[in-house]
Amino acid sequence: MTPSGQEPAPRVVPGHATIRCRLDGPLVVELPADIRLRVIDHEGREFPLPAGKSAVALCRCGQSGTRPFCDGSHRTCGWKAAETPPRG
Secondary structure (H helix, E strand, O other): OOOOOOOOOOOOOOOOOEEEEOOOOOEEEEOOOOOOOOOEOOOOOEOOOOOOOOEEEEOOOOOOOOOOEOOOOHHHHOOOOOOOOOOO
8 A cells, every 4th residue: 555545556567658756766667578668868869778677767856977867866965756646
């Protein structure tokens, strides 16, 4: 159960990409094994993805030395984020 009393969403759903907004952390992109992820810059060039991972963490704090990927800098820079979807 989540703090709100709801069941957490499944991490990987067949046929769907999942983007998790981590509390005070990165956006974590999780994909089923049959879907590939590409991260492209503003000029159309592809970033190499971290090898051997089933998920990719994208920086939200802007302080990562490996942008667009997260390197954990959010833990020490004081950045906060706690987005949740609208209730209803």
